[in-house]
Amino acid sequence: MSLLAKAPPAQLARLWAAFGEVPAYSYLRAPEAGGVMVQGRAGATGAPFNLGEMTVTRCSLKLETGEIGHAYVQGRDKDHATRAAQIDAMMQGAQAAALRAAVLDPLQEDLQARRARRGAKAAATRVEFFTMVRGED
């Protein structure tokens, strides 16, 4: 669920479309956009305070095969929330392994690659200090 929450909607849509046959569903809670108040801590470790909100879309549904799925995803994309809830439900059924290989693993790899790329660029901006030899000795 955490992975789906952070996945770029366009990418999930692409992988999902390529996955093929999926069970029908009915909504238990139709996709709804809202806000979540994000907290920080004073001095990074102290008492919590309210930093500001972020947009989140949530959704709950039931597959015709009986499994229930929930989603809380970042942003306001209702289709994205529905797909995430479908996947959450299907991960409890027979298609779990196939879904993991076709959708979740690529999302995970992509997330890691994006992170690694930014980490690598940050690493290139790391200062390598050297001390000049002074003429006193």
Place this chain on the structure above:
Amino acid sequence: MYVAVKGGERAIDNAHAWLAEERRGDPAVPELSVAQIREQMALAVNRVMTEGSLYDPDLAALAIKQARGDLIEAIFLIRAYRTTLPRFGSSAPVKTAEMACERRISATFKDAPGGQVLGPTFDYTHRLLDFKLAAEGGTPAAPEGEARREATPHITGFLNREGLIQTEDESDETPPDLTREPMELPAARALRLQALTRGDEGFVLGLAYSTQRGYARNHAFVGELRIGSVAVEMEIPELGFAIEIGEITVTECESVNQFKGSKTEPPQFTRGYGLVFGQTERKAISMALVDRALRWKELGEDDQGAPAQDEEFVLMHCDNIQATGFLEHIKLPHYVDFQSELELVRKLRRAAGAEEVKEAAE
């Protein structure tokens, strides 16, 4: 006399139609897309998210487009939209110690574990206009190094080990929320931090600068400044456990300040804290300095009468939407109010004139 004000409707409609046309500018110039603003005006987007108090880069970019680049107007649009969102809940406090840092510098320790990582910064540029940007063209790829895998420890943790810096004691108290209850003074630090993080960048910067120039001087160092992404975790009622519901970029500044000690506190370093959405480091540093200045009471310092120490002054004036709302309303029709003022001045002048005539006669 009461004057009914009516009849502006057509003028208002036409003014808004012209506004839409002016917003678009010369139709011969290609129109900006929201995605272009989000990607290429990212620091404006970050400011709108921070002061609009809503993390959503697409919405912030749309607001900037709608506001013709007027960032306070864009912040106003985001604040208005924010009020329409149902609140799903509160996240767990973000763990900035686990941040995937893209920038991390310390002005106090050269050899900080984790290193000095400059990131995509304007620092050390010559501030000369780059005319190459006026011509469109490709951008060379940024060089890459060996990415760091482990988390980067906070600098203040090292000072803490020697007991040289005031500690921040962890608690799980529910913080007050000024978007839900009106602000009450004196405000707890949690409320002050919320007000400062969404406060106007220019106002908070000016106050921070005043502390550096000597108004409530507390000599700040940037102990650490870090920018990067952190996961946002929330307890999901349907599940009964917490999951990550997203990832946000934040800027965090911890200032380390000289402190000679007071009646209640030993000589040690004290701290100020800034945390804001996106890459918004001028604001984060300013927030840390003003946070520190406002802590004079709890640290047993003297009230020097400086503006940055005055909680009422800072907190009641740092919100640019409140400020602009009250300021700009005075340009709206005040015909009736003004008419009564006019009557009053005329009456006073008549009275003064009568007085003069009487004096001349005597």
